[in-house]
Amino acid sequence: MNKRVKVWDLPIRLFHWSLVSLLGGLWWTASEGEMEWHMILGFGLGSLLMFRIVWGLIGSDTARFSHFLQTPKDVLQYAATLPENGIKPHFGHNPLGGYMVIILLLTLTVQFVTGLFATDEVFVEGPLYSYVSTDVADWMTWLHKQNVNWLLFLIALHLLAVAIHLIKGDSLLKPMLSGSRRDIVSQSARFSPAWLAWVLVAGIGGVSGYFLIWPVYSAL
Template sequence: MQRVKIWDAFVRLNHWLMVALVVALWWTAEQGEMERHLQLAGILGGLIVARILWGLFGSESARFSRFVKGPAAVVEHFKELGQGQYQPGNTHNAAGGWAVVALLLVLLVQFTTGLFADDEIFFSGPLASAVSGDLSDFLTGIHKDNFNVLIAVVVLHVVAIILYRLRGINLVAAMIHGKREGVAAPRLVNAWWAIIAAAALATAFYFFIN
């Protein structure tokens, strides 16, 4: 069957950069390298905002309106998957769409709360002094607890990828080369617009935070 491109270059690049940055942010926090942690957080913040904007105005397959479905669609998807009748389309499936939204929201909460976080020893976010000490402590707590939520979402994401692979559906390959067989080609917007916007946002956040 003919392979068509379903994921533009920005979606794929953004995906793998986020993976690398989350790992790097965890490592720098564990090692107490908070200056580097802040630098990387600024870049991640730019990528998050750019992906959200691309989900509103970008390529058809990347738009939230294309893959965020109601509960009935999610149930139907799992029913088809369980019966071996599911065939991948040219965007995220109904369950995967909600996984994307959940991951972006958790990352956005992590980034935003980090701006106000203050451990009162080694680290103080760039906006910590703009709020009261009690509010900063509250947001610091969310920042720490939300990381556990992020880990849970990531683990669920990985488990889902493995389960789909056991069903003969390779989700990772499509996110590498961007192509899938036997589906209609979605309308793709020039990814350079998103890449330039993401670079600009990442640079702006980088200098704002640091």
């Protein structure tokens, strides 16, 4: 039980901490009115989301949606047994954590997509603003702003869950930093080679940079 067991691959850990940094940058640029940079960071968010979705299909076992997504019945049963069994370490996401990942990814996707059509009604318009009617653009702008509140709630809930796990002796932070943990039994798992993730990042980054980020940056 004291042997270190690999749980998270490097691409997933980099995705996680890059997302944390990017969300901080998006919040700051929006609050300070730096909308050009806000858009650039938004395209970075879109690139991260595309990577995570693809990596959730072809990546390491613990990163795959098929590994941690269980039926609603199983999740409810897991939640019902928590008061009796307590919080126990999992090899990857527990059933509730798996659903939180999906909800966060969907919320972030809504934030990214609505931002493509949004406008600050002064200087900046999303790259797809001109392709929809004013009513649609206004609705997208409203949803883009309102969705932030839901996102902040989810982030607070996630942080609360991390804190509760830590209090109960199940640290989620250290494994996301080191990639491994000592308090679980080793399980058979396949970890995809890192070069596959770098090829994926290069492809997504190249497409996003050429068609989305560079046109905005060159207009600054």
